[in-house]
Amino acid sequence: MARFRTTGDAGWGRTAAAAVVSLIYFFPVLWIILTAFKTRADALAVPAKFFFVPTLDNFVRVFSRAGVGSDQEFSTGFDLFFFNSIFIAGSSVILALIIGTLAAYGFSRHPLRGNDTYLFIILTTRMLPPIVVIIPIFLMFRVTGLSGTYIGIIMLYTAFNLPFAIWMIKSFFDELNREVEDAARLDGSTEPRVFRLICLPQVKAGLAATAVFALILTWNEFLFALLLTGTETRTVPVAMARTIGGEIGVDWGLLAAIVCLFLIPVFVVTYALQNQLLRGVTFGTVRR
């Protein structure tokens, strides 16, 4: 992967400034990470403690903790919620990627009449506020009994990821050098072969970037999951939101530990995909 381009080398002054600013900017995340390693008393301390004896207790309690008034350990259900998040995001992204790659190839290489209109409508379905579609989808799921099932939420997330996948992957197909394909066609290659043996291998990295990006978007999604998952299919964001609200005293150490576990994939992706982020966040409309 090529390095992010720059306009030259920075002096030590700018380097120091960038380091300081980055750390300040990152501070809210850092503070949560610190809180996750604090005991309950340390987390609530006034004035706030920056130095303390770290404990892993919160992370253990994410998955199982002692019940009130007894020593019996009970499960918090978070192992299930993490599984749900991974399973639901994983399946919907795979589906969206398969359907999206075909469509992107179609839009890029075999334009339909009104190609741009289709693409515009597809982008609009993604730009539109989730709140607009959620009302009928909620009713639709209630009628069909899809509410609270894996199939329902996976179908919905597939549709949620599809516009993104199509625009992203199309932007990769559009960039390919067509001369190779045309040469293959002249030599009598059939269209499926051109797609499978020439185009697809060239956009492999792009597909990977799209997949990972869609994974994070789905992993983070909240509103659909809030309204359409049940106790058995609940994802981590919904479970986290329930931990904040409701109870009178929020157990901040515990909540911070959940957030930390939830953030690990996000860090990995942000680091690994740095050069594709721009394209990702703009749905492939800005490339460079």
Add this chain to the structure above:
Amino acid sequence: MAATDTTAERGGAPAARGFNPVAWALAPERRGGLLVAPAIITLFVMNIFPLMWSLGLSFFNYRANRLTVPDFVWFRNFERVLTDDDVWERFQTTAIVVGSSVALQLVIGFALALLFAKSFPGRRILLMLVLTPMMLSFVAVGVFFKLFYEPTFGLVSQAVAIFTGEPFVVLSTPTGALIGIIVADAWMWSPFVMLLVLAGLVSVPKYLYEAAEIDRANWWRRFRTITFPYIKGLLLLAVLFRTIETFKLFDIVYLITQGGPGSSTETIAVYVYRMAFQYFRTSQASALAYIVLFVVIVLTSLYLYAVRRTSEAR
């Protein structure tokens, strides 16, 4: 594929050996349609059809928690929603949040981009730290800022208490809560603006700066005549994109303030949610959602227009 092609040349009409539906469907002129069909079907079922349903709903007086047969009421829902002072108040709140947050994102994003435009050791790691907020879940951001704004041991409250000596509760006043929301949103999305500006900054040809050096152009002149023309297209994209997204702001508000105190931080998206799932005014919520949709479609068209112009200018 040769057989397919000949069938297609006959226009798909039943030939001597009979009509072959598979060959008809696979004909080259239908290839584009065939490739995009699964995507269109999925989007139709999960997006377009629900949209048509809610358009239908918006013309009835349907309530999701009642069993009475809904009446057809023409445009009365739209009428009621558009003449409702509450709705306009929510639009106003949304406009304030969008305006201030996007402005803040532009300033911070720009400053960050200037810092990161040059290469230095550890740049990749630091860039990751700065870019992380953008990749976070709204729920995680909500948790961060709820912890910061916590009345007794939250860092913001503690910091203010040092100067005033009194406990400070950020979210207790309408202005405080609004600022709290704006700061959280701006923190999360400034890296987005930074990414776009950075892309613009690194695309400026170096020889222009060298020429300016020879002409002894000052900093402001260099910025205005060289840098700005290269980034203005991307800047416009950033503003439009962030405006669309902030206009839909739901999760952060829902998690940090629930729209309170009172209704001071209730954005239009939160209001639609309340209307639909708490007050069960399903039809009115659909009508309002359609008005929101209309605004988003206009903004999206503008965005795509800007994208096209930016890529042509390059």
